[in-house]
Amino acid sequence: MNAPDWLSATIRGAAVERRLKAGQALFRTGAPTGGLYEIVTGKVRLVRVDRSGREAVLQVAAPGDTLAEASLFSAAYHCDAIATTEAVVRLYPRKILVNELRRNPKVAQSFAAMLARQVMALRTRLEQRNIHSARDRVRHYLAVNADPSGRMVALSGTLKDIAAELGLTHEAFYRTLAEMAADGEIERRKDAIHVKKSSI
8 A cells, every 4th residue: 555645744754764685574573563664665575474384475565555554553563574675664653653643634534544445455365365276366366456458467576476465386376377378368478467368
């Protein structure tokens, strides 16, 4: 969700930038919360690790996205945030942001609207995870992310990032794309997928 839609001048004036190297942690589960982050450049993924050591990707945040919104109302972070690439992030301190939400109804309403959009996106992801067939899961992703023509899907991240978002191994995702291309259903392009058949 894009931060410029709702951040006031007061909140922006309190921002602190931080640079991250690829693989560097922005924060870890259980660490005290500092506030909400905006991605300026690069990508940061939010992950949880289960008892078996398996990593579940909750979000891959790209430039303009915010992350750790729930931290505004919690004493500790509930997941890890790891830079996928070199990145610059902007911290909006928790205390200043919460005070501004209380003081400024317009900012609070815009913040609530952003959270509502995130809930919609989360429901879409949950719907995808309930689709058992890898091909049908990919078809669903293409349908949800296609341009108005329904034929072109811009790839905002790496194929590995998209596989994680879909809950597929990258091997299964690559194999599914290759099968769909071989069947003439899609055409792979450098930064996009062209949907050639109306099966999604």
